[in-house]
Amino acid sequence: MERVAEDQVGVAAPLFAGLEHHLALQAILQGRIAAPVYVDAAASSRVAFTWTQHRAFVGGVAPGEDAAAWLGDLLEAEAWPALRATGGDALVFHSAEPWEAILPQALAPYRPQRHERLHLALRGLSAGEAPLPTGYGLRAVDAALLADEALTGREALVEEMLSERPSVEAFLRESVGVCPVCDDAIVGWCLSEYNTADRCEVGIAVDEGHRRQGIATAMTRALAAMVRERGITEMGWHCWAGNAASEATALRAGFALERRYPVYVAFCGEG
Numbered sequence: 371m372e373r374v375a376e377d378q379v380g381v382a383a384p385l386f387a388g389l390e391h392h393l394a395l396q397a398i399l400q401g402r403i404a405a406p407v408y409v410d411a412a413a414s415s416r417v418a419f420t421w422t423q424h425r426a427f428v429g430g431v432a433p434g435e436d437a438a439a440w441l442g443d444l445l446e447a448e449a450w451p452a453l454r455a456t457g458g459d460a461l462v463f464h465s466a467e468p469w470e471a472i473l474p475q476a477l478a479p480y481r482p483q484r485h486e487r488l489h490l491a492l493r494g495l496s497a498g499e500a501p502l503p504t505g506y507g508l509r510a511v512d513a514a515l516l517a518d519e520a521l522t523g524r525e526a527l528v529e530e531m532l533s534e535r536p537s538v539e540a541f542l543r544e545s546v547g548v549c550p551v552c553d554d555a556i557v558g559w560c561l562s563e564y565n566t567a568d569r570c571e572v573g574i575a576v577d578e579g580h581r582r583q584g585i586a587t588a589m590t591r592a593l594a595a596m597v598r599e600r601g602i603t604e605m606g607w608h609c610w611a612g613n614a615a616s617e618a619t620a621l622r623a624g625f626a627l628e629r630r631y632p633v634y635v636a637f638c639g640e641g
Contacts, residue, residue: 371408371440371443371447372408372409372410372411372415373406379398379420382407383399385418385466386399386418387429387466388466389464392425392427392464392608393566393570393606394422394563394564395427395464396564400566403564405422406420406448406452410430416432416433417431419449424462426464427463428464428465429468430469431468445480450638453638454638460635461635462635463477463633473634477636485632485634486610486630486632488631489608489627489629489630489631490606490607490609490627492604492605492625494603495598499588499591499595500584500622501584501588502585502588506551506585507550508548509551510546510596511541511542512542513542516538522556523555523557523577526556527549527556527559530573533573534563546596547560547561548593548596549589550580558586559589560589560590560593561574561593562596562597562605565597565600568601569602569603569605569606570602570604570605571607572593574589587619587622590619590620590623594624607620611630
């Protein structure tokens, strides 16, 4: 296995063909997120692997059983030790089509579970505004909000910001977001994630007790207006296929279903 030099990770992009809708991967390949990228051979690569946080991506050209063994060795030597060091115990594997037949074989020792996810997209970003229920307001995620000591819930918001960016400063410089506020409490967030050129993804949550009131839809439409000002023309939304509430929120905000795709959740811990 060969680890690609940090300033050369883009050379692996052709091996991940078919995964262009995953902006976490595109951010890695564009050098916007620091993540290890491995190929089977530097001179004539046929398979590739990378991961960030809990997302893993496998690509390649006509991989065979030797590729399955290669991935297993790589997980044992690199990915699982790094994941355990951060307190994690599972990765969600996204694969390009050539891997779909052999990925279960490669992950067999790690109790793989097959699931389906949805990818929805909003293009043009002309969804318009949506009303908020009485007692709620929206605030931009900025330095003033984070410094407002009258607000509770800032710690959870910062934790979410740092799940995708290396620092608060990096988030404020490269991403945007909006939060619903009720009775001096932040009760959710809607953040742009994996901003790459003219696309981004949506990270969204609403606290229990504040759901089913249209808050998520209002936040999503507000975020669309914010990212449009930064030159974004398309937002992506990923969720589990069984998450009807998430899918419905995206559809209400103007997103359209693009695809269903399989993933495998694999575990590095003991069974």
